[in-house]
Amino acid sequence: MNIFAILLATILFAASTTILAYNSEQDATNFASRKKSDALSPRVLIIGFGPSGMSFCHAIEVRRRELEKKGDLKALARLPLVSAFERDSTHGGVWKQRHNAYTTVGDDTSMYEGTWVNGAKELAEYFDYTFDE
Template identity: 40%
Template sequence: MIIILKNMCTSNELPTVAQIGCGPSGMFFLHALATHRRKGVQNLPIVTCYESSPAPGGVWRSKRVGNATNMYEALWTNGLHYHLKITNQWPTDPVNQHGHEEMLNPSKTGSINAETTGATMPDRTSAATLTGVKYAEQQMGVMEDTSRTHVQAETTANTVLATLHAQRQQLQNANDDTWQMRTNVALAQRELKELQQKARLKKQRLYGIIRLLGFVDLMLFFRIAQCGGSFFCRRW
């Protein structure tokens, strides 16, 4: 938090600014102010920073009274690998004008250069790494072969299913033809029975006519015999 104690519009004097807290934002503000002063910028405000911590960086918030920890010091133990190598917290020159050699411990500069440029960085590719890469490539090949096998198996299964479907259709057609043939045979048998029954009736009718004609012939024979060779008998 920054508080301007004097109005810059109504006074020709340099404004007095009270900066509460020297945490990350406050440190950036002070660094920018110092940079502008080194560049010769005039009419810069007079800044007074108020910080409860004995060192810049701010204080971690804690629920326990008196248990506050300096944020900048805590970052040394909880920060990243490169942050832990910083030993000069306040370089004499702006950071954007010098490399990390001005900020880091000289004993750490070599490792930073090696890791950044790779000039003196040893080859970290170990046998275990190469083995892992080869194993990963082998596993990738196995997965590709397995996937290809699955595709081929699926294609073969689809072909078999299509063949089975065609055979099932042929069997269904044969079954339909057999059923139609059975129906035709049953119809022909019924028609044959009807024809046999009609022929039997005709035969019986013919036998009846034959019997009737035989009876008529027999009566005519007796008539002729009775009348003396004539059909008409004369009584005189």
């Protein structure tokens, strides 16, 4: 099976389930009212808003804040407009608490709570949101 068939199957599966959309802009409902300059911005679509998708959006948001602080409008215009689609009712992917085949009824599991890091925890956390928070 080639990558295009896999991507098509993923999109069709996502379309047949409840999809929750996230957008890097403050209000996802203002999609139609974007500036004409936004038409030149690259577009990125994330399918499945788990740890990788959230990390990518966090990095884009940190960069956006840095560029706004500097007033670099050209670089801001080159930042991608990011949309993420998640079939579940909330974001988080494997980080979320949920029931699985190995838990009893009423027990929740979360990858994040049971994660062991082979190294300093400070290297695995976000600089603006630490494990202690």
